[in-house]
Amino acid sequence: MNLRVSNRGEAMPASPIRKLVPYAEAAKKRGTKVYHLNIGQPDIETPAAVLDAVRHSDFKVLEYSHSAGNESYRRKLVSYYESVGVHVNHQQIIITTGGSEAILFGFMACLDPGDEVIIPEPFYANYNGFAVAAGVNVVPVTSHIENGFALPPIADFEKVITPKTKAIVICNPNNPTGYLYSKAELESLKEIVLKHNLYLFSDEAYREFSYTGELMSVMHLQGADDHLVVMDTISKRYSACGARLGALVTKNQAVLDAVMKFAQARLSPPSFAQIAGEAAIDLPADYFTGAKEEYQRRRDLLVRRLNAMEGVYCPNPGGAFYAMAKLPIDDSDKFCQWLLESFEHNGQTVMLAPATGFYGTPGLGKQEVRLAYVLNLEAIDKAMDCLEAALKVYPGKQ
Amino acid sequence: MNLRVSNRGEAMPASPIRKLVPYAEAAKKRGTKVYHLNIGQPDIETPAAVLDAVRHSDFKVLEYSHSAGNESYRRKLVSYYESVGVHVNHQQIIITTGGSEAILFGFMACLDPGDEVIIPEPFYANYNGFAVAAGVNVVPVTSHIENGFALPPIADFEKVITPKTKAIVICNPNNPTGYLYSKAELESLKEIVLKHNLYLFSDEAYREFSYTGELMSVMHLQGADDHLVVMDTISKRYSACGARLGALVTKNQAVLDAVMKFAQARLSPPSFAQIAGEAAIDLPADYFTGAKEEYQRRRDLLVRRLNAMEGVYCPNPGGAFYAMAKLPIDDSDKFCQWLLESFEHNGQTVMLAPATGFYGTPGLGKQEVRLAYVLNLEAIDKAMDCLEAALKVYPGKQ
Known part of the structure; x- marks a missing residue:
């Protein structure tokens, strides 16, 4: 057999x-x-200064970092987030191995097998993979090419919400559609997660690449702190996909505590990448x-x-x-x-x-x-x- | 609420x-x-040659690697495994983000929620974490300090095997006990996994650090190829814990195919670390x-x-x-x-x-x-x- x-x-x-x-x-x-x-x-x-920081690094032992990532890097990230209007402290940031791990940790820590997440489709295909890994069911609501893949009407979300629904996942700006959610659309998502007590996971891998409007983060929303979890990565921001360096950012302490346990189990995010990530924060503003x-x-x-x-x-x-x-x-x-x-x-x-x-x-x-x-x-x-x-x-x- | x-x-x-x-x-x-x-x-x-390979690396874009890891690295690992008597080809090696990810991928790909894995205790505490992440139940069999934490009698394994048992996990040489399983003990594990159609997961993070006997791998066992899955890492071998570079090695094609899908979902293992890992294979034999x-x-x-x-x-x-x-x-x-x-x-x-x-x-x-x-x-x-x-x-x- x-x-x-x-x-x-x-x-x-x-x-x-x-x-x-x-x-x-x-x-x-x-x-x-x-x-x-x-x-x-x-x-x-990849910016030369980012690669050079690794090339010029001077240490004798390639050690584990803190499971949440080096404190020096997290403290610098606080200033990066400030620069995009997101006000968090370094204890609200857990460094992950790519944005991928941030998504997996978020699913694992907030959702149980059999739970449902609503995701506007078309969506980043690997959400399916992380959902299967976490035993979670993806429930799509369809956006349409005719209106440029704008957020589907809130009524479409309401229609598919069940007692098992625990979260809505968005990617903003969107992969694969390139759609940039407006402030009004994010506000309407806030209303629905508040009303139904859901998490709003926001994959903001492409935050800086916004051509038509202002740079938005779900963390700009007021009065929904406990509901908001950002999945982030330096992959696209600094053309550093191979670093495998991301972050999970939230003000929800219980989520941070739970995610931290998953982070401890895998010991630490990659050390070379954290040197690169820290150098990236010092790039000139332009x-x-x-x-x-x-x-x-x-x-x-x-x-x-x-x-x-x-x-x-x-x-x-x-x-x-x-x-x-x-x-x-x-x-x-x-x-x-x-x-x-x-x-x-x-x-x-x-x-x-x-x-x-x-x-x-x-x-x-x-x-x-x-x-x-x-x-x-x-x-x-x-x-x-x-x-x-x-x-x-x-x-x-x- | x-x-x-x-x-x-x-x-x-x-x-x-x-x-x-x-x-x-x-x-x-x-x-x-x-x-x-x-x-x-x-x-x-960490060997200077390993760190220097990263420091002297010369590329412009820090790209994703292949989801299974760079082919050049996997091909070099084939020669490393040859040197420890393990005969595999590069398609039987999937590069992971640390040994941690190899363990998680093995659990995810081979075990379903509610399944049981038997692990001689005391055992590496993070197996508990990966088991919870995968929804798997850990069933311990107790080893004892009085006989140096030798493998518990096979009868103790037989006693706890149920229809839900899918795998036995060992760590050899062992963390936390330092015990080095003998060839006879590994053979008896082989008999039991063949008899009950189980996987034998072997965490061989400390393979080179064997003081009293020959260096052993479960992959030396004959006639149980489909049952054997090695979780490996360069962390301890080259004092490179922060690299976060490991590997899952098996000749079971179905397991490789399933693990590969988890590997694709997270895109790739860290690129800097793979440069380090490749250089490590060229270290002098002494x-x-x-x-x-x-x-x-x-x-x-x-x-x-x-x-x-x-x-x-x-x-x-x-x-x-x-x-x-x-x-x-x-x-x-x-x-x-x-x-x-x-x-x-x-x-x-x-x-x-x-x-x-x-x-x-x-x-x-x-x-x-x-x-x-x-x-x-x-x-x-x-x-x-x-x-x-x-x-x-x-x-x-x-």
Whole structure:
């Protein structure tokens, strides 16, 4: 009799993006250049000062840090949060191994198996994975490309709230839609979490990349402190994805106490990364201006090119570095695979993320793809040439 | 109405060692020097070549790595494992964020909520934490200080096996006991996991620190490949605890596939650490000889001093860098707190880990403490002076 993996291990979703990787690898082996608009790995250089802090570090023993992260780093983060209008002390910040661990810790500490979290869809696919790990059920409420993926009406949330509902999860600015929630939308979320006594988890990985409005955090909301938990990361902010450094931020002491126990079990977050993270706080204030302007130019080009294609619609994203586009196709999974397997344009093709993986409701997203504008303008332009040519010859065109 | 944390968050055990930290901090504030024999943070320097590899690294973007870890690192690890008689290929190794994540991934991928794992006690306290995170129940079988914490008789395992039992967890060489399982003991574990179709999880964090016998891995066992899962880490091996770099190693393809999905959800292990880990494989073969000799000298001193104290018994540990000692005291938790709160010897005291935190059976370990010989010989000698003096005046002496 064979040993079985757990039901949880079987239920764990495979990455909807990474399943296309073998096709991309095969395309490259054939000599086709692949423009990667499929993942959020920015090409922007990690600030030299951040890498240099690690390179110039001077210690003899690579020790465990405090389970909550080095106090010196947490104290510096207090000033960073001040700079974005979030007033917390260093004991309200627990350093995590990437934003990923902040999400996992939040789910683990606040939710029990069988509990439900409501998430506006399309949403970051890995929330599904952390939900399975924590035994939690994701209940999607659908946002729509027609209004740029604005927050669904509060009535849609009310409809799916049950006694098992414990939290609402948002990502702001949003991955995958690029939508930037307005102050009014966040206020309406506050009302609903207060009314139903829910947590509001806010993944703010892309906080600085806001193009159309002011930079917002759920922590700006007044009178709901105990309900608010921010999941944060330096990955995108400083183009430092490989550091694996994030933070869970809340004023809810019971949540901090519970999260701390999960943090102690895994001993500490990575030490090199904390040196990098600490140096990042000292970057000049205009650092984000440069990075943001670059992303905005890319967004403008990408959105313009997409909307100029026949039958394509792409709402202008207000933040992050993602755009969702509706394409005149039968099935985005098939189309994205076909782009890698059966198509090339002057020896080039483009890798996109099928939107189906970002929806919790089966069947949605079949005509949508996510594009991450993490390549330079020239590469984006060429990638759009590929997509435009592809849509003219794709057999499943509609 | 207040928001509640999850039942899981409440059930999560606080670190039994770290709860003494405030008392140690208070002692230091009073000017008392504290010898830390309480945690496995070695004072041995991280090899310069390992740190230098990071310091001399030359890249522009700190990118995500492959979710299973860099292929170059995994390929080099194949040669490391060859050198310890473990024959695996790079696809049978998944790089994790510390050994901690390897344990969590193993539990998550192989065990469902309500399943049981059998662990010889005393055991590494954080297994409790990962078990709570995974919803798994730990069933202890007791090993005894009288025979040096040898593997309990197989009959003791048979007695507690139920239809819910899915795995046995061992740590070899053992933390907290320092016991090194013999080939015969591992063979008897193999028979039982084959007979009852269980996984055998082996935490081999201290593999190189074996003083009395040959270096053993469960992967040396023949004919049980699908049952064997190794949780590994570079933390102790190269005195690089802060790197947070480990590995899960198994030949069971279904387990690899399931673990890979958990690995994808958290994107990647830390990139700086993987540079360090790769450099560590190139250390000269005699690196471990020096480190091991140093630990052995410390062990010899510690064990000799302990056994020379009246009413104290400390079996000679065969591996790792821990020793368990039985003391003539009423309650190890009270004693360890008293050492920090109410005692000093020439302005010095010692911090030990009460063994109660390492037992799953309530009430056990009340006369035992764990000592980590991670300080130099002079410090260990002075720490033993403190302990000897303390045992003469401790009010709860028995």
